[in-house]
Amino acid sequence: MRAKAPSSAVVRLSGIVAANGDGVESTLQGGSCSVIVTQVDKTALNALIIEAQDKHDAAVEGNQAGQYPAGAKANLQSAIDQARVVANDARADDSQVAAAVTNLNAALQAFVASVIQQAPGDVNGDHTYSIGDLALVASYYGKTSTDPDWSTVKKADIVEDGKIDIADLAAVARKILESE
Structure with a gap:
């Protein structure tokens, strides 16, 4: 944050006339005062x-x-x-x-x-490794990165090699066994 360049002004007073409670007027001596204003940039x-x-x-x-x-x-x-x-x-x-x-x-x-991330292998997004994940990977078996629906099935490519095959099934099965 940088303050905006200070601005300055000179205030001058002259020809000041004051009156007392009886209505008697007096001319006061004028004067001046310098004022510097700094504004913070928000x-x-x-x-x-x-x-x-x-x-x-x-x-x-x-x-x-x-x-x-x-x-x-x-x-x-x-x-x-x-x-x-x-x-x-x-x-x-x-x-x-x-x-x-x-x-x-x-x-x-x-x-x-702090956003919750989907763990690799949790293909169905339920925060557990289960037969449901294995079933999804199996249903996408044989798909590759050249398939038109890859963006939908890519989550089943657990080993991230551009294809869904036995290595992905084994990886999910391993995660299921490790979580028990």
């Missing part, structure tokens, strides 16, 4: 708040691949709310804005990293 903070709020709003908590663990959204929202306090504070200085950006960015990165 553009990056506001953009990050929008980005984080969008990710928060689009996220779903649950236990499936692509979802977030319970409480992850609340943690991110708390960080967003704290950053908004700084963004809305007209007295926030450069270091406070920079700290808010750092903290919100860290919270956002932790949130994104």
